[in-house]
Amino acid sequence: MNTIIQSLLNDVVKIEVSGKKLLNGTVIDLGTDMIVLFNGTDFLYIPLDHIQSFEVDKDNENGIKAPTDFSSIITGENNENLSFRKVLTQAKGDYVEIFVTGGQPLHGYITSIMNNYFVFQSPVYKTMYISLNHLKWLIPYTHNKRPYGLDNHTMSLQPNNESLASTFEVQVEKFKNEIVVFNIEGHKSHIGKINNIEEQIVEIQTARNQPKYINLNHIKTLHRV
Numbered sequence: 001m002n003t004i005i006q007s008l009l010n011d012v013v014k015i016e017v018s019g020k021k022l023l024n025g026t027v028i029d030l031g032t033d034m035i036v037l038f039n040g041t042d043f044l045y046i047p048l049d050h051i052q053s054f055e056v057d058k059d060n061e062n063g064i065k066a067p068t069d070f071s072s073i074i075t076g077e078n079n080e081n082l083s084f085r086k087v088l089t090q091a092k093g094d095y096v097e098i099f100v101t102g103g104q105p106l107h108g109y110i111t112s113i114m115n116n117y118f119v120f121q122s123p124v125y126k127t128m129y130i131s132l133n134h135l136k137w138l139i140p141y142t143h144n145k146r147p148y149g150l151d152n153h154t155m156s157l158q159p160n161n162e163s164l165a166s167t168f169e170v171q172v173e174k175f176k177n178e179i180v181v182f183n184i185e186g187h188k189s190h191i192g193k194i195n196n197i198e199e200q201i202v203e204i205q206t207a208r209n210q211p212k213y214i215n216l217n218h219i220k221t222l223h224r225v
Contacts, residue, residue, distance in 0.1 A: 002048075005030050012057045012064050013037075017136050018050040021099070024057060026066055031082030036071075040064045042097075043071040045087045046137045071140050087138065088113050095141035100134050101220045102185030107147035117168035123147055125184065125223050131168050134220035169216055173197050179225045180204075182214060190214055191225070 008027045015023045015037065023046070025039035035051075037044040040062065073090050092110045098120070099105045108122035120128040141147075165171040175194050182190040182204075192204030192212060200216040 002030070005035060005048075008054075008056065010066065012060045013054050014057045015046070015054040016052040017046060018052060019101075019136065021136065023137070024062055024064065026064055028067065028070075029082065031084070031086075034082070034084040034087065038064070038067045042139045043067070043073075044137045044139055045073070045084065047084045047135065049133075050136045073140055085113070085132075088118060088132075091138065091140055095146055097139040097141070098130075099136045100130055101183050101188065104185065105139075106184075112164055114164055114168070114171075115166050117171060119164065123150060125181075127223060129168065129171055129222040131220050168219075169197075169200075172202065172216065172219065172222060175222070175224065181223055181225060182219045182221070184221055184223075188218075 005027070009030070010026060010028070012024070012026050015025075017023060023037060023039065023044060025037035025044065027035055028038050028043075029036035033049070034045055034047050037046060073087055088110060092113065095107070095109050097105045097107050106120065106122055106125070106128070108120055108128075110118050111121050112119040116133065117129055117131050120130050122128055165174060172194070176197065177193065177195075179191070179193045182202075190204060190212060192206045194202060195205050195211065196203040197216070202214045202216050202219070204212050204214065206212055
């Protein structure tokens, strides 16, 4: 366990994560590959791989205080066995907010966790396949809360009975000849029919029948149209 970060337990910090996103909160726990931040309202589970830099927020201008209650995923005590994959596993089936790409977070629940990706059910985008390498943080919903205020009937948990590939790369191949969206929102979003996949290059055909070639390593999310 990183003793530098461990020394910051209970301190208010400023963190820059990948994508120039700035987070602010109290460090309340850490694991082998992640930290837990409380921003005054939510618990954020952040993989260390996406932390660009951090510093102690001595002024604490936002007046962030230590939580009076703890997320169901952690005990509130330092846990050397805590890892981001364990957090994902424990959060499976519960409503969460995640940030992957674009300007907006995604809301929904995790249905399956594979080797290097997971399946996410969103009320907006439906079934999504998300690379674990690009997940920036996860926020569990508080008990009895649902995305967009949807009721039980509209947002009921559905079992995932589909056959899933063990890796994200092979899962992408399964959608060959289908129209998909890679990387929701923003200038890095791509829509087209998957024509071919070879090693790390994916060829899609756009609406104007122009081929486009995308590096598989930079595909963060996938969902069918």
